[in-house]
Amino acid sequence: MTANGNLKFLLQRTGLTLLIPVLVYVCMHIFCQVTSGVGLLAYSVDLKNLARTWVYSFAFSTGVALNFFNGRFDFSMGAQVMFGTIIGGNIGKILSELTGLNMGICILVCALVTGLLAGWLIGAVFTKMRILPMVYGLGIAMILECVCFAGFDSNGLILFGVEGTGILSELWFIGLIFLIVILVMSYFFSFTSFGYEWRAIQGSQQIASNSGINIFRNCIICYLLAGGLGGIAGVFNAAYSGTVLPELGLSTISEVTGNLFALFLGTFIGQWSNMIVGIFCSSLSVQLITIGLSKSGLSSSVQTVIIYLIFVVFLVFREKYSSAHVKKEKNARIVLAKKKRAELGAA
Amino acid sequence: MKNLKLMKKAAAILVSASMLAAMTGCASGDTDGGAESTAAEQLTYDEWMEEEPAVIGVCFSQINDEYNGYKSFLENYIGPQYNLDFIFSEQVDGIAAEIDFLESCSAQGAVGFIDFACNDMFQIADRCDELGIYLSVQMPLEEDEKELLEYDYFAGAAYTDNAEIGEQYAQGLEKVMEGSELEGLLLTTGIAANGNLQHIETGLNVLAGVAEMADLTYTEDTYDLVTSSSAIQVENSQSLPIYIYPGSVANTDGYLAGLSAQLMTGNYNVVISSTTSYPQMMTVIDEAEQALGKDIKLISVASIGADLQTAMTNQDSFGNLTLEAAVIKPGTWIIGGLVVPLLNALTGYQDAYKTDGVSAEYVAGCFLVTTTEDMEVINTKDVPEDPSSWVMQTSNMEEMLGMYHQDITREEICEYFGQDLNGLFG
Structure with missing residues (x-):
């Protein structure tokens, strides 16, 4: 391919990757202007609100994707986020008080480390137990919810009014975290044997295993990374809402189902770049829709109906798109075969 | 290999059991007792304390720090003082889980039921009547629910005045x-x-x-x-x-x-x-x-x-x-108010919780705090580590119990319960 061809290819892919978030932004901006008389991101605070929910949704969806596309629907992801945030966050607060280091950074680092440890342990136990991932996820979710509830006097993690946590709401800092997560995860997926093996397992776990890939090692790494991403996600959610309270009764599962839209949309957008960038764009799109609807003042049930209606329409579109794509490729193969046969006949 | 399979089976059973337990709001806490305390005769405090402990089920719709405090109040303060054992639910979502919990309590010999969840009061009250369990609820009764007060085993409702x-x-x-x-x-x-x-x-x-x-x-x-x-x-x-x-x-x-x-x-x-x-x-x-x-x-x-x-x-x-x-809201004042009618019913003081067969709604006030100083005073109340901090002290309970005041009536208890609570905060 020539340099011009490369550039055209790159621009085309970039354009397609950004198409959906840009379209969503334009639509929701017009919607907000009509319903509430102000733009979608009219105030500086809107940007902060968007940034924190975006980084949460991005990290959460990426964490779910790690296991989801290898056949493990991990219902415990929401509980892992809560665990990393409450346990890690409170440890971070203590660490900051003892060392004098920045509170926000201590909380983020400790939540990340706690999430990684929890993820590693959950993955390691899973590979030994090998029970149905969904059932396992439910059991783990209950255990983690109870641990979070029992810890720190059931007060969860309170960030409002805590000095030094302002950094978690700074746009530059959130941007930096985005950059680090995208680079690290892209590196893992594109330039390490883990990424290669992950894709192989995604194709067929049995074939991957028969060809010498250690599927258990890969599984543990998936859980480990998902736990770490959960820790990061939870801290930004806590920074937004000021406090994270422990939940019981498997209520954390709703976080998993609530982020499925971003996950599916992310894999669709990812066909023009990679899954990480895809989820980055999809989580932005979903958050723009959420903010737009919340500005309109519609009742929560109507908002939920609209979001899930869009989700269903998207799923139908994706199905049709895939079918059309397969049909197009099939037709191209038939044309090529006919042409080849004609050439051979002529010869 | 065989061991591994066994381990897997055991783990699967364990996880399934824990799921079932959580989903049905299975009981935890003390389960001994099984007192037959539906006393027809009026008991004095000493006579009541000589009985087997009465078992009371407590059904929570949510579990948080506030409810943990209530649990501590009942389990460590009220229970030993009034010969009561409590069975606490996990977080109960929906009427099916609530009925499961009620029946689980009945199987464990419960004679009283405190309902914070109130998913469907008629169903719960009907079931309590069938099982012979006295019921008190933490929820105001709407007009069409007032007939519940006439149920034999509906002891009363206690709540903050909306x-x-x-x-x-x-x-x-x-x-x-x-x-x-x-x-x-x-x-x-x-x-x-x-x-x-x-x-x-x-x-x-x-x-x-x-x-x-x-x-x-x-x-x-x-x-x-x-x-x-x-x-x-x-x-x-x-x-x-x-x-x-x-x-x-x-x-x-x-x-x-x-x-x-x-x-x-x-x-x-x-x-x-x-x-x-x-x-x-x-x-x-x-x-x-x-x-x-x-x-x-x-x-x-x-x-x-x-x-x-x-x-x-x-x-x-x-x-x-x-x-x-x-x-x-006045915290444990309400929780004590839920226990009072149950105790009056269990110790045989009919007039102390029913008048002409109708139970009472015990309505309490609340506080307004606008300064840090007031908040600091309020925050010293209802601290689980300090029994003297409970808003509802046993001395207050005694003022509302037939065991201490044989002639006390339902109306007098309502009046005492509805007093201006600001005085209690000194």
Whole structure:
């Protein structure tokens, strides 16, 4: 391919990757202007609100994707986020008080480390137990919810009014975290044997295993990374809402189902770049829709109906798109075969 | 290999069992006892204490720090004092799980049931009547539910007076706005649209308070405004910006973004929260204050604990308290009120909980806190580590029990229970 061809290819892919978030932004901006008389991101605070929910949704969806596309629907992801945030966050607060280091950074680092440890342990136990991932996820979710509830006097993690946590709401800092997560995860997926093996397992776990890939090692790494991403996600959610309270009764599962839209949309957008960038764009799109609807003042049930209606329409579109794509490729193969046969006949 | 398979089976059974336990709200706590305490004769305190401990089931709809405090109050303070063993539920979602828990309690010999969940009071009351278990509920009874009071085993209902909560909000608004002008009000109505009485009363009282304060009238019925499920601007004669914002952080996606967007219009300088979600709102309010350069006052209902401590100690960008006024429910006063009718029923003092076969509703007041000093006093109450801090002391309980006052009547207990509680805080 020539340099011009490369550039055209790159621009085309970039354009397609950004198409959906840009379209969503334009639509929701017009919607907000009509319903509430102000733009979608009219105030500086809107940007902060968007940034924190975006980084949460991005990290959460990426964490779910790690296991989801290898056949493990991990219902415990929401509980892992809560665990990393409450346990890690409170440890971070203590660490900051003892060392004098920045509170926000201590909380983020400790939540990340706690999430990684929890993820590693959950993955390691899973590979030994090998029970149905969904059932396992439910059991783990209950255990983690109870641990979070029992810890720190059931007060969860309170960030409002805590000095030094302002950094978690700074746009530059959130941007930096985005950059680090995208680079690290892209590196893992594109330039390490883990990424290669992950894709192989995604194709067929049995074939991957028969060809010498250690599927258990890969599984543990998936859980480990998902736990770490959960820790990061939870801290930004806590920074937004000021406090994270422990939940019981498997209520954390709703976080998993609530982020499925971003996950599916992310894999669709990812066909023009990679899954990480895809989820980055999809989580932005979903958050723009959420903010737009919340500005309109519609009742929560109507908002939920609209979001899930869009989700269903998207799923139908994706199905049709895939079918059309397969049909197009099939037709191209038939044309090529006919042409080849004609050439051979002529010869 | 065989061991591994066994291990897997065992783990699967363990996980399934734990799931079942959680989903059905299985009991935990003390299970011994099984007293047959439906006493026909009136017992003195000493006679009652010689009996086998009576078992009481306690059904929670949610488990949080506040409920943990109640659990500690019942288990460690009330239980030993009045010969009661408690069985506590996990978080119970829905009527099916509640009935499962009730039957589980019955199987463990329960003779009393305290219901915080109240998913369907008729079903629970019917089942209690069948099982011979005395029931007390922490929920106001609506008109069509009053017939429950005539059920044989319905001992009573104890709760905070919703109308008074609403009045305290109105007073709080008046107090907070002393010396400053009300530019606009954002009222979060929680689940008033779903019929929550407390949230409805709060909304109605606040709107009435604002009407008086700003000398305005509304063009629409205030009940319709407060119970709206969509956010609405309230039209009024003075064109004062009043925004009704239903929903809550827990059940509405983008709730905080919507709140933030409204605050950023700059039209409002007071936010009134009908729910205890104020810790989640404080960040967006503070950010809006900083962005607009304008003080926004927050008034909310609250429970005693770390959140209240933070909210009424920290100052906002303008040097005011982050939470400027809090309406506080009387904590264990209500919980004690739920135990009183059960104990009176179990010890045979019919007149102390029923008059002409009709049980009572025990209605308590609440407190308004507007300063850090008041909050500090309040925060020393209902601390699980300090038995002397319980709002409901055994000395108060004794004033309402037939075991100590043989001739006490239902009406006298209601009067004692409904007293002005500010005095208790010294």
